[in-house]
Amino acid sequence: MINDTDLKHLRRCIELARAALEIGDEPFGSVLVSANGDVLAEDHNHVAGGDHTQHPEFALARWAAGNMTAEDRALATVYTSGEHCPMCAAAHGWVGLGRIVYASSSEQLAQWLSEMGVGAARVRNLPIQDVIRDTVIEGPVPELAEEVRELHRQFYAKRPK
Numbered sequence: 001m002i003n004d005t006d007l008k009h010l011r012r013c014i015e016l017a018r019a020a021l022e023i024g025d026e027p028f029g030s031v032l033v034s035a036n037g038d039v040l041a042e043d044h045n046h047v048a049g050g051d052h053t054q055h056p057e058f059a060l061a062r063w064a065a066g067n068m069t070a071e072d073r074a075l076a077t078v079y080t081s082g083e084h085c086p087m088c089a090a091a092h093g094w095v096g097l098g099r100i101v102y103a104s105s106s107e108q109l110a111q112w113l114s115e116m117g118v119g120a121a122r123v124r125n126l127p128i129q130d131v132i133r134d135t136v137i138e139g140p141v142p143e144l145a146e147e148v149r150e151l152h153r154q155f156y157a158k159r160p161k
């Protein structure tokens, strides 16, 4: 179940996605929250420089591996504006992080990009459940997904097709 605290963290993810968009990066943002509700780390996409592995969920997984115990990682939640891609889902699984809550799904993103005439990405679009065996996963959140969609619309509107 997604509660008001979850919505607050998801809204922060969307703010981070917007911050990425404003500096010319792809609009994705994520937040890592401990079991007792502390925001431990946050990040947004950094792929504009050409390294397309610089996703926020991957960065948070590595941060968690370096800074948290295994027990704390298992009880932490990663919030994200868009569902983890397979790379990030695998990183999340390998470092033993816990729950994932996303505002918009990979399936929604694929649909939006298709509607905007953006070609499919080279990496396949797998749901997190197809990558990680046993993590609690929640999303999408319809009213927030619309906000994420608007950020992607703005990102691609600025780029030559």
Ligand SMILES: [Zn+2]
Pocket: 055, 057, 058, 084, 085, 086, 087, 088, 089
């Ligand atoms: Zn990713």
